[in-house]
Amino acid sequence: MTAALPPTEQRWALDLAVNDLVRGEAAWAACDRAKRRKLLEQMQAATAEAAEAWVRAAVAYKRLPDDSPLIGEEWITGPYPVLTSLGALAASITALEKSRSPVDGFSFGQAPGGRVTVRVLPHSIWDHLLLNGFSAEVWMPPGVTKDEVRERAGLALLRPADSGGVGVVLGAGNITSIPILDVLYELYAHNRVVALKLNPVTDGLLDVFNRVLAPLIDLGAVRILTGGADVGGYLVHHPKVRHVHMTGSAATHDAIVFGTGTEGAARKEAGTSLLDKPVTSELGGVSPTIVLPGGWSEADLRYQAEHIATQKLHNNGYNCVASQVVVVSSDWAQKDRFLAHLRAALADAPARPAYYPGSDDRVARALDTYGGDAERIGTGRVLITGLDPAEPGPALTTEHFAPVLAVLELPGDTRQFLAEAVRTANEKFAGTLGANLIAHPGTMAVLGRALEEAIAELRYGTVALNAWTGVGYLTATAPWGAFPGHSLDDVQSGIGVVHNALLLDGPERTVVRGPFHPAPRALLHGKTTLSPKPPWFVTNRTAATTGRLLADFAAAPRWSALPRIFASALRG
Incomplete structure (x- = not known):
């Protein structure tokens, strides 16, 4: 044609x-x-x-x-x-x-598989203050040396x-x-x-x-x-x-x-x-959020449910890296309680118009496809549960680009579940733009090196641990794009990268990390992070004011602007 x-x-x-x-x-x-x-x-x-x-x-x-x-x-x-x-x-x-x-002045490190890393966040004093508790590393492909990174x-x-x-x-x-x-x-x-x-x-x-x-x-x-x-x-x-x-798309x-x-x-x-x-x-693609089982408090369950609701409902789901499938362990003792908090977070998030063309049709298709397993929540939102891991349907292969979220349950204890979740994300999910992992610090300590190996195995352009991959989008010095290696006839989430203000040659991925507990509750767990509920959370009450102040600060960084930003962020 x-x-x-x-x-x-x-x-x-x-x-x-x-x-x-x-x-x-x-x-x-x-x-x-x-x-x-x-x-x-x-x-x-x-x-x-x-x-x-x-x-x-x-x-x-x-x-x-x-x-x-x-x-x-x-x-x-x-x-x-x-x-x-x-x-x-x-x-x-x-x-x-x-x-x-x-890259001079940026810290270099090592990641599994002989990968050189460049720590791009935090870098300046402003990063340490405004994004305290968040970090981002750029991982280069295996075999690329530090000298080659610098020269290119x-x-x-x-x-x-x-x-x-x-x-x-x-x-x-x-x-x-x-x-x-x-x-x-x-x-x-x-x-x-x-x-x-x-x-x-x-x-x-x-x-x-x-x-x-x-x-x-x-x-x-x-x-x-x-x-x-x-x-x-x-x-x-x-x-x-x-x-x-x-x-x-x-x-x-x-x-x-x-x-x-x-x-x-x-x-x-x-x-x-x-x-x-x-x-x-x-x-775009179908971005997973893998929730590792652990011993969470009620406050943890509620906060991380809001976190995932944000990953889905930010911009009403019209994001290439919006989370589309939450992957949880069917053997997690707190699974049902977590899903109850997730339903509440989806229901309580502010309503907004379906402004993007075709959104209502895509929601309707999800409802028709999954029937009784598709639950209407609030205005125009859908939660799909009961997916068959063997035959999950289009939830794993079709980007909804709408406020539709699915839950996929996989069996196993923490280690077994993590291995199966990574394999499923790599082999059954469409796209390779972003993948999220959520893990309690206690779970991270138990897994140790195995968690880093799992991050290395995930074939996604941005992987976020206790953060949303959208933070990678907002980090100017981080590359943004699909995992490398796609072709025109199997494009997945795309070819090449953008942003990448350090102009790195041939990066493999960005790895973002954030705090599991927000401030001030983090202090109760021995963490000194200063970050409260982030301003990109859909439940943040002062996001409009904080966002304006952050943009003003980005235009002219200065010490005198910080008190108003901190005050607004803490009220969020």
Whole structure:
């Protein structure tokens, strides 16, 4: 099937934009590192100035009430990660300008399988204070040495005059920072000027994005375009475009790369792409949350149930890395009590509109597929239990991209269960973007090295222990993307990485860790973590205020801003 073409006048406008970018290649290639760093600083100022309008536009299309704490999500996943990424990229360029590596000053370590690791969080004093108790490491593939990591960090900025041509970025419609971060990575990691085609859902952000990217637009290195699938199709097939990057679903990816219908299926089977250029992607999948059995208090059960409800209901489930299946041990003595808390957490989370296209249909399909095992909770939410491990159905193979959560029970004590849960996640779940593990500190102590080995065995681009993999998305210096090794005809959760402000060459995964107990309750368990309930929790009462304050701080880090942030966070 041949994709429909845009109207003639629109094609002329698209050709004009691409031709502008062809000329912009030379302008970008002529920008030395100092100029590129200056552009980042200008965009940081523009983002700070546009942040309020940015959040208002996001709130409008997501139809959130003006007084909702959920507005905090738009601050924390909109301006905030863009501001932190701009700063981190500028720091990497500064290092290169001084003939140093971007990873100089970061701690190196070792992970199972002979992997070198780079500790990217915490790094600054601000990280230690604002994300106390959270950490993130980048694991390199087995065999890569520390010296190789240092020498290769910088990617295209090691050779800024080498043009990567014109690239197309097909922007996401769910998380508003994604289009901007993808554009930055194309330019700074690959030396590609960019035609950013917005998802129609985010057209209301066009003015904001024009303001944020104005320094690059004025240079001729970026053009922002709107329209439907016909516009996207025209751009990706344009003869002057040398690369395509997209965010979305595997089904959308395959439609773009191979076409639709029986002809598209045949091309995919044959591995015959419709495109004559490379395609990278960040796609979704079915993310598991593996809950290890242990001796938990009622407060632990309640808090971790809220944690998992957040992993599912953040942005109403319209996240590529939203948890979709909770994996628990059928032999865990506290299983039923935990599931009761999980139902309560799903029911008590604030209601919100199903703004993303097709959400209600996907919820309806889940209800029809699982019948009596699918339980309606609150408004538009579904909890599926009673999955047959031998025949679990589409819960493990189809991304719902909606507020639908399933529970899969597997037998065994802690060690047996962990081994089977890892095997199931690797072999039966669609996608490799993110996997979550939740374990009591006592359980972690008993497992010891076996837990680290299990993390190493999980074939996911981000693995989070007692944290949500979304924290990896928010960490500017961490790579974000699928586990490496996928191909166009078996794309899973995508090809390549984004974010990665240290510009590491060929990272394997990011491993995020967080506190099992929040402050101040952590003190009762001998832990000194300062982190209370995180502001991204859907149950956080002050998320909107804390999110705004964090974005303001990211624009201009300073000691005087910390008391208000801490006070708001503690009230959450």
